[in-house]
Amino acid sequence: MHELHIFRIEKGKMKKKIAVLMVSLLLGTSTLTLNIQPANAEPADYVWVQVLFADDHPVKGAWVKIMYQGEEKATCTGTNETGHCDWSGLGLSEGWHVAEAYYPDSQIYFADSTFWVDSNGDGNTTIRGPYEITPPEIQILSPENETYTSTSIPLTFTVYDYSPISWMGYSLDNQPNVTLIGNTTLSGLSYGYHYLAVYANDTYGNMGASGKILFAVSHFVPDDYPTIQEAINNANEGDIIFVRNGTYYENVVVNKTVSLIGENRTTTILDGNGNETGIHVIADNVTIEEFTVQNFEAGIKVESNNNVVHFNQVSSNGNNASETETNLEIYQDYVSPLSRWYLHNLIDGSYTGFFNITELTPVIGVHAFGHEDVHSLAIGLFYDENRDNIPQLLEFVGVMDGKEQNVKSYLIDPPEGQYIIKVMGWDVPSDPGHFDLKIVRYTGYGIGFFSSENNTVTQNLAASNPVGVYLRDCYNTTVRLNNATVNICGIAAGNSTECVISENNATLNHYGAGISPWPWPYISGIGISLWSVRHSFISENYVAMNALGICLWNSSENELIGNRMFSNLGWGLGLHASCENTVLYNNISLSTWLDGVRMMFASRNNITENYISFNYHAGIFLWLENDNNTITRNKLYSNIQHGVELKFSDSNVIAENKIGYDAQNGILIIESTGCRVRNNLIFSNLRGIMVYDSFGNTIYHNSVIDNWEQPSWDGTDGNFWDNGYPDGGNYWSDYEDVDQYSGPHQNETGSDGIWDHPCGVGVNNQDNYPLTKPIPSSSHDIGITGLTSSKTVVGQGFNLHINVAVFNYGNDTEPFNVTAYYDDTAITLPNGKNYTTTTLSSGDSTTLTFTWNTTGVVKGNYTITVRATPVPSETDLADNFNTDGWVIVTILGDVNGDFEVDVFDKVLVGAAFGATYNPTDGIYWHLTLQTQT
Known part of the structure; x- marks a missing residue:
């Protein structure tokens, strides 16, 4: 008998786990065994999706989502x-699903x-x-x-697309497209370029475009020409000259519109051995880069x-010539005990000299030894602009240097004309004494622009x-x-208009002035100097560790x-x-000898919303004939002497x-008239507002506190210390x-x-x-004015x-939250919140x-701080935070806070025995009386 066993393998049912399938065909007395190995069989629980265009081309990079009953089950972030x-x-449920492609x-x-x-x-x-x-x-x-050095360059490219390409082309320098059939x-x-x-x-x-390529074809020095000048001489207008690394001893004149590019600014060097000009540009539209x-x-x-002029390094340029007079006589001159008269004393000094x-x-230095x-x-x-040989206050231009045996004064970019030198005998015991006078004329600069x-x-x-960067007679x-x-x-500009000096670093400028390194004994270097500059924008510069920061003369x-001037x-x-x-x-801080801002013969300036702190003398000092200036909304903190000082300066606001936090006076007014001092918050200085030898000033609506x-x-x-009724006067915290x-x-009858x-x-x-209350300092401003802890241990x-x-310093009623912190x-307060609202x-x-409540708080030292949330539109957030130092959390009975209970604690308790409670007593009295609060 012959038996035939017929079987069927359903699509999707063959599993990788099946190693051998036995099929028996009973043919007479013979048995045939057939081994079937399921090659590339799909695993169980396997899903795939293919995304095609309408013409069956595959879609590469499509996003695919598997959705079931409106819920996303799987995502593919890019088809292959x-x-x-x-x-x-995935473990998807049996049923109909939706595959979405994006x-x-x-x-x-x-x-x-x-x-x-x-179901699988x-x-x-x-x-x-x-x-x-x-x-x-x-x-x-x-x-x-x-x-590139060659004027013939291969154009090679690749094109990838899912569909046949019907056309290719290129555009050079935005010209019409040129058809391509390949590279x-x-x-x-x-x-x-x-x-x-x-x-x-x-x-x-569908049209595709490559990214734009910017390349250059250049003359090369020394490949094509042995010198930079020879390359310029043989160049056409608009050419690029690329200079390879090396040292070149030449004076380059750029008299064509070219781009002069060095290979690397530290290794492509022009060296002049102290002579003439390195690169002299007399053509328009020139680029100088990387030298x-x-x-x-x-x-x-x-x-x-x-x-x-971009990304160059210019260093050790410049020359100087000096002239010296020796054994000049000087007498003991009158020195006023009042510093405000020093310049008047100088004008009357016993020595007068001249130079032209x-x-x-760029720089003149005058030294007296x-x-x-x-x-x-x-x-x-x-x-001496009028050449009358008589020094006048308004003609003073040099920085006054005194109280030393050797003194000096510098002018940066001074205009042509006659100058008067005044030397005053400050301390001359022999009367007369003698000194030598040296005038040094510095020529040259790093980078200069003229007319x-x-x-x-x-x-750069x-x-x-x-001078590092020098502008003279420049526009825009x-x-x-x-x-x-x-x-x-560092940077000097003279007789220039509508210029921008922005985001530069001007630091440590004192080189070549014959002075010792920082800290320097004499005033000499300047970060940024402007002489007769108009309508210009000086912004976001970092000006630090110079003798003087930014100086404006007749500008x-x-x-x-x-x-930032630090x-x-x-x-x-x-x-x-x-x-x-x-x-x-501006932020003007940490001036070592003088002021944050010093003004002389300056009028109608607006000094507003600056942060001025930790300056040695005054935050802002108006010295000598500064009229009709406005000083508003500044923060002047921790200056060593005064916040604002006025001397011989009238009609200022x-x-x-x-x-x-100024060590002397918040505001000091000396020999000034017609000024209005109003709406200032003056606090925690040695003295609030001090006025000497002045009249006709109106002082009102100031809050003078603590x-x-x-x-x-x-x-x-x-x-006048008030503005009449009902406007009122000032708020005095001690009155x-x-x-x-x-x-x-x-x-x-009735309060007002x-x-x-x-x-x-x-x-x-x-x-x-x-006034019974302080005047609001701004529309929206709240602050923390005090913080005390009941204990220190x-x-x-x-x-x-x-x-x-x-x-509430502001003008409006304000709700806000306050939170206290340990570290x-x-x-957390008893009500479960960690803030309180007022x-x-x-x-x-x-x-x-x-x-x-310190339950659960680990023993140790903790800093107590509080923060008030800013109210809407509040900008002054400095006083929304306060701290009260350390509080020690320790074991019960530890009086002195050393985390032990021992004989030392007993001594402190004994010392307080019999005393009555007084909250102003010292730390130990607080500790022993308040442990059970």
Whole structure:
């Protein structure tokens, strides 16, 4: 008997786990065994999706989602070359699923397909969308973004697309497209820069474009020409000259519109051995880039327009010549005990000399060296514009240097004309004594622009030159992102208009002035100097560790915004005979000897919203004939003597400033008249407002708070300490009266926010209408004015109380939250919240108490801080945070906070035995009396 066993393997049912399938055919007495090995069998729980265009071309890079009953079950972030995505182990339920395709990105719907997933979790489908919508992908292999020596360059590229390509072409320098059939050669290229792009269309009309390639064809030095000058002589207008690394000893004149490019700015060197000019540009539209230019009298000199000087290094350029007079006589001169008269004393000094400037001189230095019979001198320079040989106050131009045996004064970019030298005998015991006088004329600079416009100088390093970057008679010139360091002057501009000096570093400028390294004994180097500059923008410069920071001489209508002037020896910013400038958003701090801002003979300037702190003398000092200036909304903190000081300066406005922590006076006014001092917050200085030898000033609406010695003093009759009724006077934190009456004479029933009796200011002056509350300092401003802890040591598990005083300085009623922290952990209050909410009206204050239960707090030292959330539109956030030092959490009975209970704690308890509670007692009394609170 013959038996035939017939079987069927269903599609999708063959599994990889089946190793051998036995099939038996009973044919007579013979048995045939057939082994079937399932090659490439799909695994169980396997799903695949293919995405195709309408013409069955695969879609590469499509996003695919598997959806079941509206829920996303799987995602593929990009189909492969054949348009496939696959998954295993998804565990999909049996039933109908939807595969959604998105192309060319995850947001653009392409097409979808519904498919069945069987009980094993297997399924597959093909999604067909519209015709291809992707453009061809093009990559240019040659030329690359580099410089070539040949005028014939291969053009090679690749094109990738899912559909046939119907057309290819290229565009050179934005010219009409040239048709291509494949790679080719770009021949007859001109010297200079070129832009190249390749395009392609597929049969569906999709156009692709390569990225643009910028390449250059250049003359090479020394490959093509042995010298830079010979390459320029043989170049055409618009050519590029590429100079390879090496040292070149030549004086280059650029008299054609070319781009002169070095291979590397530190190794492509022009060296002048101290002579003439390194690179002299007299053609327009020239680029100078990537050179070191050193040891010339002048590094790079530009006398043309629309040029770019970029990423060069100019160093050790410049020369000097000196003339000396010896054994000059000097007498003991009168030295006023009042510093405000020093310049008057200098004018009357016993020595007068002269010198002339007849040609461009970047720097003049005048030095007086006292002999042994002279202990100390003073020196200053005056520009004798009318040549009457008589020094006048308004002619003072040089920095006054005094109280030393050897003194000096420098001028940066002075105009041509006659100058007067005044030397004063400060301490001359032999009377007369003797000194030598030396005048040093420094010539040269690193990079200079002269009688030119629309030039740009960027990202250069200028070091060890008389002037690093120098503008003279320029218009619309941009000086940006340069590093000017260790020069006598970092950046100087003279007689120039509408220039931009921005984002430069001007630091450590003192080189070549014959002085010792920092800290320097004499004033000499300047970070940025402007002489007769108009309508220019000086912004975001970092000016640090120079003798003087930024100096304006006879310069008007400029904007100085966002500069940082730190750690300069003299002043951070000087305005000398300069008017109508705007000084805004600058940080001027840490001036070592003088002021943050010093002004002389300067009028109608606006000094607004600057941060000025830790300067040795005054934050802002108006010295000598500074009239009609406005000083508003500045923060002047921790200056060593005064916040704002006025001497011989009339009709100025000092308003809405915050002046605090100054070691002497918040505001000091000496021999000045007609000034208005209003709406300032003056706090925590030694004294608030001090007035001497002045009259006709109006001082009102100031908040004078917590000044240590005395709030204010007026030693002169004739100033007004209020603005009449009902406007009122000032708020004095140390003055308290009653407010039961109102009216000009305070005799009408009803309070009016003015104390009923005047507040005396000095001997013969008074504030007739002292305010009961501080004046708001801004529209929206709250602050933390006090923070105290009830203990400094607390037993673990016990309570500590934190008292927080808050004040609304603004004009509106404000709700806000306050949170207390130990280290970085917010303190949870008994109500379960970690903050408390309060609402304050304008000018109101309150004290909030936080209770800190230390249960579970690890023993140790903790810093207590509080933060108040900013109110809407609040900009002054400095006082929204406060700290109260350490609190020690320790074991019960540890009185001295050393984390042990021992005999030392008993001694402290015994010392307090019999005392009565007094919250002002010392630390140990607090510790022993308040442990069970």
